[in-house]
Amino acid sequence: xxxxxxxxxxxxxxxxxxxxxxxxxxxxxxxxxxxxxxxxxxxxxxxxxxxxxxxxxxxxxxxxxxxxxxxxxxxxxxxxxxxxxxxxxxxxxxxxxxxxxxxxxxxxxxxxxxxxxxxxxxxxxxxxxxxxxxxxxxxxxxxxxxxxxxxxxxxxxxxxxxxxxxxxxxxxxxxxxxxxxxxxxxxxxxxxxxxxxxxxxxxxxxxxxxxxxxxxxxxxxxxxxxxxxxxxxxxxxxxxxxxxxxxxxxxxxxxxxxxxxxxxxxxxxxxxxxxxxxxxxxxxxxxxxxxxxxxxxxxxxxxxxxxxxxxxxxxxxxxxxxxxxxxxxxxxxxxxxxxxxxxxxxxxxxxxxxxxxxxxxxxxxxxxxxxxxxxxxxxxxxxxxxxxxxxxxxxxxxxxxxxxxxxxxxxxx
Numbered sequence: 584x585x586x587x588x589x590x591x592x593x594x595x596x597x598x599x600x601x602x603x604x605x606x607x608x609x610x611x612x613x614x615x616x617x618x619x620x621x622x623x624x625x626x627x628x629x630x631x632x633x634x635x636x637x638x639x640x641x642x643x644x645x646x647x648x649x650x651x652x653x654x655x656x657x658x659x660x661x662x663x664x665x666x667x668x669x670x671x672x673x674x675x676x677x678x679x680x681x682x683x684x685x686x687x688x689x690x691x692x693x694x695x696x697x698x699x700x701x702x703x704x705x706x707x708x709x710x711x712x713x714x715x716x717x718x719x720x721x722x723x724x725x726x727x728x729x730x731x732x733x734x735x736x737x738x739x740x741x742x743x744x745x746x747x748x749x750x751x752x753x754x755x756x757x758x759x760x761x762x763x764x765x766x767x768x769x770x771x772x773x774x775x776x777x778x779x780x781x782x783x784x785x786x787x788x789x790x791x792x793x794x795x796x797x798x799x800x801x802x803x804x805x806x807x808x809x810x811x812x813x814x815x816x817x818x819x820x821x822x823x824x825x826x827x828x829x830x831x832x833x834x835x836x837x838x839x840x841x842x843x844x845x846x847x848x849x850x851x852x853x854x855x856x857x858x859x860x861x862x863x864x865x866x867x868x869x870x871x872x873x874x875x876x877x878x879x880x881x882x883x884x885x886x887x888x889x890x891x892x893x894x895x896x897x898x899x900x901x902x903x904x905x906x907x908x909x910x911x912x913x914x915x916x917x918x919x920x921x922x923x924x925x926x927x928x929x930x931x932x933x934x935x936x937x938x939x940x941x942x943x944x945x946x947x948x949x950x951x952x953x954x955x956x957x958x959x960x961x962x963x964x965x966x967x968x969x970x971x972x973x974x975x976x977x978x979x980x981x982x983x984x985x986x987x988x989x990x991x992x993x994x995x996x
Contacts, residue, residue, distance in 0.1 A: 585648045589656045589679030592751025601649055606641045608634055609651030635668055642669055655681035659701045659723055682775040683721045686747035689757045695793040697721050702728035709834040711736040715857035718781035724774045734765025745778035795833055799853045809874045811844035820957045821976050825927050828980040829901040831856035838899040840889045841906030845871030852880035859896055863888040890917035901925040912938040919946030927980045936977050948981030
């Protein structure tokens with residue numbers, strides 16, 4: 584049997600749990616906080632593989648193992664690894680208070696509406712994108728992915744960071760800072776969790792399901808749901824297929840280049856993606872901001888002309904390129920060099936399709952496309968209906984072939 588003990592907000596586990604243990608496993612701070620049985624062996628956790636191999640020798644001989652961990656070890660913790668290796672039936676888990684629960688408690692906020700993301704042993708970009716997209720996020724930190732790095736990535740956003748360090752210990756500190764202030768500090772190695780809050784957009788409704796809100800009930804919204812100029816907006820039929828190929832989701836970053844009214848940007852944000860809209864006209868920039876506010880989403884708007892305006896942006900997972908013009912091939916090429924997954928291009932002009940397709944294939948993307956032609960039901964006098972044709976649009980999409988390597992997941996101890 585393996586007993587996994589969460590030490591909550593720093594309190595050591597009761598000594599009776601350790602009594603009779605043959606092997607005690609934990610981080611140095613956990614082992615130093617308890618009085619080990621005289622006959623027990625101990626392993627200081629570093630790399631997991633050697634510790635798991637040593638534990639297996641004890642488990643196969645029915646000897647008792649105690650694993651000391653922080654907080655709730657079933658929440659982004661070691662329980663997952665132990666269950667996969669030894670089977671859940673061999674685990675007795677005594678959970679403490681998670682660092683996330685403790686951090687929200689310290690600032691007097693509920694957290695059933697929060698999104699929790701781990702940056703411990705993972706890419707920071709996912710946490711950054713979730714913080715950009717959602718109003719209440721808890722980030723579990725790790726080496727190289729702490730408050731300073733998070734603050735630097737969120738410097739341009741209107742967020743408040745609550746940095747909770749060494750929760751439950753004599754060194755506990757809970758500080759509210761701006762992203763710029765967080766970026767300028769040396770936080771050391773004792774940080775437990777960072778709360779990222781958009782206090783102007785924090786949800787207040789009573790929740791039924793915890794965590795990230797459900798995806799939108801409908802998408803490919805009618806053009807009437809957006810402010811636009813002279814019908815210069817991606818039609819909902821085109822938007823529906825573009826969204827299907829972009830696949831926006833929580834943790835993604837999507838660019839909407841040549842955004843116009845920002846209809847694609849807003850819809851991607853409604854799916855939970857972080858979104859940057861690039862628009863060259865000043866009135867277009869204001870329309871995008873107004874449309875994002877009207878739909879309750881956060882879209883970062885960059886006033887500039889692609890491809891030059893893309894240089895300082897973080898690499899996206901997916902890109903939608905609208906508009907056109909003679910510079911379209913250069914814009915598509917610039918986007919294809921940066922996109923991690925997908926580029927979708929909408930064009931009204933047949934002449935521009937070959938160059939856009941070549942830009943995608945030259946960048947190593949698998950490219951497909953369609954000509955979309957639709958006719959909508961429209962009323963006629965006399966209570967009859969006709970079909971009103973919309974302008975045909977070419978939609979190309981390039982998909983980057985998947986990489987062979989998988990992300991190396993980290994485990995919080």
